[in-house]
Amino acid sequence: MLSKIFAVVLGAASLAAALPTFHNVTGTTFAAAGFGCDNPPWGLSRDDCNYLSSIGFAGPGSNPSGGSNIRIGNGGPNTMTFSSPNTDVVLVMWERVDDASAFVAVNRPRLTWSLPRGSSVTVSLDNGVSGAWSAIYGRQTRLAWTGVVENTWGEFTTGGSATVNISREPNMGGNNFVARVSTGCQADMDHCSYVCKQGNSCWQSGSYSLIGCTEQPNNNAYFGGADPSGGCQGWSNNGHIDAYFY
Template structure:
């Protein structure tokens, strides 16, 4: 995916063990609480060919006035079933990895990444209270209640424009960079998108930071488009069928996607938080560069590891050799890179299976 020099075992590689992306001079605007009628999309179909079972799933995005599924064009992407699945043009301040770092902790707690044993998912004994009788646009009351039950600090902002406080991450296709998130699975999903500012060691910890987007994708074919301004770093993950919880550190215990927009826009799939997470495939529409569970993906280097994030504990697999893919290393020998080909504006298709 994308991101700034990843240090101290932070899953997002930043030169300060806090964040993996550069996010400066973000464009912010005014909140628009109403949903423009121009955002009502047409019905479009995406086809996913799943191997090795060689079955074909026809994905028809759900169309409602708030579904915001524009820019989801007919496309065919081959997805491998199951979780096992040169001098690059990389900014000196950019690297990619995953946002796997524990929050600031007492001296007796680990300070750089998870301990040797995999962290176990935990749910708060007492749900965090917030108003799920009237959730944000795109989030169902049932999904809102589940976010509260597993300890996510708040439902997402789900801004409908680049409003003040949105960090340039909002619903719809009005921004220079757009991501289509499509439910290709057979169960309900909840999309969670966060902002990863420089010097924030807890940006991906959903028990400590308010997500920018929490959006219900209740059935196979449900979809949403999310806009992101230039020079914005962040990531996303998904909650599957009201079973995915948070890790002991407060991150979504599943596969991550990562991005950094702007001049050296980059995106990737990262499995570092949970090597057994659910499959995800992303394709940059301009370059055709692909990242999935085996291709251009961040993996734990130690055989059998379930989670990782410390310095030189991970690798970037099978990224070279396709258009738009870049690979390098930071000053500490950690791999950096991902899928480019959409600098200062472009579109990425993401399918969850």
């Protein structure tokens, strides 16, 4: 199943329709009013909250522990454990509700969770969910001029055709992500990863390639259409992914 959230979100027509119109954009700096962080949500430190506000996030994630199809904890039908061995990061995760869901400058993500180096968090996901994650590294990562996180992304679908891949399309110079499915398939910067054919970012049809996926076990890489699709499978219904930020 196609898991190319970035290409879907940032296709030419979707981009024109979904881009925020109220930002005074200069490079990657947004003229955003910011939001208060006196009482940040559970799991997000005040310093991290203030940084997200300063770079133009619409707001922090709610970080729910229940009552949501993406939630903190290990009680769901599918789980992902995120670990950051060496770096302080903020996990940012959003559900793809519509074409604008990834634009965190105008739409709050579902999760913004502080991960000090050496820590981890487990996220539960219901079946039938599509979405993506990225990360803010050391209060350095910015938003792109489009209002998305300007870093590597991981992209996923859950359910009967559950798929996960890494996308370097938002920033070919982004940080090193790994997503390892319990059945053995690994998506990383060189495997089951979408990369730009040229330039530092890309989204148009024909501008990206899927690399290093056919040799991975349980992959569903497909190259028969106008653009490649697919990624790692093997985590359908009660599956698990171990994801790492390096």
